[in-house]
Amino acid sequence: MIKLSDRISRVEPSPTLAITAKAKAMKAEGIDIISFGAGEPDFDTPEPVREAAKASLDKGQTRYTAAAGIPELRAAIARDYARRGREVKANEVIVSSGGKHALYTATQVIFEAGDKVIVPGPYWVSYPAQILLADAEPVFIDCPADQDFKLTPEQLFEALKDPAVRGLILCSPSNPTGAVYTRSELEALGAVLASRPEVVTFYDAMYDELYYEGAIAPDLVACVPALKDSVVTFNGFSKTYAMTGWRLGYAIAPAGVAVAMDTLQSQSTSNSTSFVQYAALAAFALDPSVLTERREAFRRRKDLIVGLLRGIEGVKCTMPLGAFYAFADFSAYIDPTKSGANTFADDMQLTEFLLVEAKVAVVPGSSFGAPGFLRLSYATSDALIEEGVRRIKRALKG
Numbered sequence: 001m002i003k004l005s006d007r008i009s010r011v012e013p014s015p016t017l018a019i020t021a022k023a024k025a026m027k028a029e030g031i032d033i034i035s036f037g038a039g040e041p042d043f044d045t046p047e048p049v050r051e052a053a054k055a056s057l058d059k060g061q062t063r064y065t066a067a068a069g070i071p072e073l074r075a076a077i078a079r080d081y082a083r084r085g086r087e088v089k090a091n092e093v094i095v096s097s098g099g100k101h102a103l104y105t106a107t108q109v110i111f112e113a114g115d116k117v118i119v120p121g122p123y124w125v126s127y128p129a130q131i132l133l134a135d136a137e138p139v140f141i142d143c144p145a146d147q148d149f150k151l152t153p154e155q156l157f158e159a160l161k162d163p164a165v166r167g168l169i170l171c172s173p174s175n176p177t178g179a180v181y182t183r184s185e186l187e188a189l190g191a192v193l194a195s196r197p198e199v200v201t202f203y204d205a206m207y208d209e210l211y212y213e214g215a216i217a218p219d220l221v222a223c224v225p226a227l228k229d230s231v232v233t234f235n236g237f238s239k240t241y242a243m244t245g246w247r248l249g250y251a252i253a254p255a256g257v258a259v260a261m262d263t264l265q266s267q268s269t270s271n272s273t274s275f276v277q278y279a280a281l282a283a284f285a286l287d288p289s290v291l292t293e294r295r296e297a298f299r300r301r302k303d304l305i306v307g308l309l310r311g312i313e314g315v316k317c318t319m320p321l322g323a324f325y326a327f328a329d330f331s332a333y334i335d336p337t338k339s340g341a342n343t344f345a346d347d348m349q350l351t352e353f354l355l356v357e358a359k360v361a362v363v364p365g366s367s368f369g370a371p372g373f374l375r376l377s378y379a380t381s382d383a384l385i386e387e388g389v390r391r392i393k394r395a396l397k398g
């Protein structure tokens with residue numbers, strides 16, 4: 001048997017993808033599953049983007065490109081960031097095969113053994129895994145529902161007392177909670193970070209255009225320009241433009257980090273798919289009404305699902321301000337000391353029960369560092385949201 005590296009034994013496969021795969025397999029067997037598991041919009045990629053990909057193929061744009069992305073796309077991304085009130089140069093943009101890949105590449109070029117990276121929880125599942133794959137150590141800080149799942153300046157101040165801390169990851173709007181840092185909250189965190197300029201902040205803004213309090217969620221560097229040299233920002237095409245399968249994302253990094261990421265990509269993945277990059281140019285030229293209509297649909301579904309979840313006895317759910325997830329507290333149904341018709345040892349068992357008995361797929365909060373919670377993606381139709389939550393309520397007799 002081939003011995004695997006210690007590195008890979010530190011991490012487990014993404015639980016979100018595992019649940020989605022199990023639900024898909026049950027569906028393929030003909031079982032009527034309603035899935036709230038998916039981390040992707042249910043909309044199609046907008047037609048002009050699909051047409052641009054076809055045109056690019058027909059033009060023969062099928063060869064290797066520069067590892068950091070075609071210059072036109074790097075420039076277009078840089079220009080697009082002006083909408084967030086921020087000036088970005090094309091050489092600060094690194095195009096990757098998805099936001100996840102951009103995060104992975106940045107983690108590899110910045111962190112190493114001995115480094116600690118602060119991960120406020122609930123957190124997106126891949127942050128701890130990627131930190132461990134860089135030989136660094138994630139340091140979790142619990143940010144409970146009564147502080148809207150957000151890191152406070154006091155918590156950050158305490159955590160930064162450890163000199164081994166070299167990084168911080170903020171995700172806004174958040175997967176899994178839908179929480180969004182306001183401008184003043186970012187300014188307050190920025191003031192604390194100013195005392196440790198060598199600490200690198202990863203700002204994951206993958207869902208910043210799926211924001212319900214305005215057109216676009218606040219950007220950390222736009223709010224705190226003094227942090228420009230210590231922040232790497234991540235964004236992409238998957239969520240905003242419903243392009244999850246295309247695998248295209250990017251980082252905006254200080255030029256030195258961008259060069260290092262370019263080097264790693266040139267020695268690992270090379271460029272993101274050529275015609276996908278050309279097609280992405282069309283995403284920036286879309287009629288803004290396409291995105292507005294989709295955002296309004298998500299807003300309506302958010303209000304619907306949160307209202308229905310709050311109608312289940314014992315369930316609490318904060319109102320998400322961005323992304324497309326409801327993060328609901330089901331701890332009333334969890335008790336490791338007793339098991340009964342309506343009581344489960346943990347959220348994994350509850351998730352399994354809902355899949356088998358209610359035929360509804362959700363993701364357990366423990367995957368995100370929040371045991372007792374369930375994440376429900378509302379990137380699905382109103383009718384399925386209504387039926388799915390009704391099934392959960394019936395199965396729990398709530």
Ligand SMILES: Cc1ncc(COP(=O)(O)O)c(C=O)c1O
Pocket residue numbers: 039097098099100101124171174175204206235236237238244248249
């Ligand atoms: C918070 C967050 N960051 C990054 C990503 C990566 O997205 P992608 O690799 O599809 O661009 C996701 C996708 O689920 C996410 O939820």
